[in-house]
Amino acid sequence: MAVFLSTYVNKVDKKGRVSVPSEFRKVLSGQTYQGVVIFKSLRYPALEACSAEHMEQLSEDLDAQDISNEDYEAIETSIFGGSVQVPFDGEGRIVLPEHFARFANITDEAAFVGRRKTFHIWEPTALATLEDSMREKARSRDISLSKIVAKASQMRGAQS
Amino acid sequence: MAVFLSTYVNKVDKKGRVSVPSEFRKVLSGQTYQGVVIFKSLRYPALEACSAEHMEQLSEDLDAQDISNEDYEAIETSIFGGSVQVPFDGEGRIVLPEHFARFANITDEAAFVGRRKTFHIWEPTALATLEDSMREKARSRDISLSKIVAKASQMRGAQS
């Protein structure tokens, strides 16, 4: 299954249009709705985006899980209520609704950050700041990919 | 299963292309996606690479493991956001995105170092320096391969 990977920085023109990176569009190309769903991140001053299908998945997962009423309400309101569906234009661009762009402080450049099933849209400078601290955090905890993989294959081995 | 072994040094042309050693390509030849995923090493001034499938495996492993929210975030940002999928061209070359090449200080030559499931891409001089210090460290700890092997086969003998 294709996932959103890598980071791309694209320009926002005066009409508010930004090209969605072609690699991301390829991931979405199988979908019926040609466009993305955007909402404000709960954790970062950034936007989150995914396919319409993934949004439905998210909705089901939410139902399936044991979440308090209060949390459920909060999520429903802020995520589902606060999201927009934005279509691609002929060139694969989207228009960031002005309210959303302002939330993420995006003016003339936008960074698209792959996060597997979803991607983020950041103001590039803010992203760089976060990345540095994340990287430092990952390093200081000695998170190593090969370790994670080794651990996981141990788990698989133990199962079988 | 085939693994990445040995070290190869290849040239980077002015377009930023490098041949992936054919031995490495053979390891990847069974994969559906003909190319590799590259990300910045957390530990070294070098790049790490693996197959797209391996990355997906990693992704599943991440979900399966008991990882704190914070670590999870750190990994998603620094690894998935910070990685690229690069396809092979007809000749089995990849293009190192300029940002990645710069991170590893790679300009006109790149060393491909097999690390079993993954491989590293180094600036050759930096690699040589690391190798020297590693060798020194191994020597000072009196690490002996034959001892390790002998010990392991003893353990196997005890089991059966």
Place this chain on the structure above:
DNA sequence: TGGACTATCATGGGATTTTATGGGCCGTCA
């Protein structure tokens, strides 16, 4: 055993196609 023939690989350059990005036209709706 030596030598020629062949296959594979790394490398280079040129041509072609895709992308990102900008601008303009023409409806619609207020």
Place this chain on the structure above:
DNA sequence: TGACGGCCCATAAAATCCCATGATAGTCCA
């Protein structure tokens, strides 16, 4: 009528494909 959104077109830069070359190693046969 005037602002705005949707759609189409133009262009430059970048990514991708395609073919050529030289080197190396490996094979086969005399």
